[in-house]
Amino acid sequence: MVMTSCEIRSYQDLEVWQKGMNLAEASYELTKRFPTEELYGMTSQIRRAAVSIPANIAEGYGREYRAEYIQFLRIAQGSLKELETHLILSAKARVGLTTTQAVNPILTQCESVGRLLRALIRSLQKK
16 A cells, blocks of 8 residues: 555644644743743743643544544644633733743744644534
């Protein structure tokens, strides 16, 4: 059997998972510059929400039933919105842990991941 380049053999082949991992990585990089007193506050919250996105995509992929997969993708969507909220709050216009310029590219990544999650959910619901 010949595998095509776009064949999905694992959750790691999913573009939404790959972009979710990039988003988590960017979130870690951003929070490395946060004050140390935020380690158990905003830093932890941002990192936890960011990691939850690709983790829930992967966990859902491994579930036996499509309905369970969709539920985990919806949990990933919730974590994405939580991450966006933490990022917006951490910007200079709010509590000033970072700059708006540092947050905006990550928010753009969030939009991209959100579009992919919605598209995957719609696709699975049609099957």
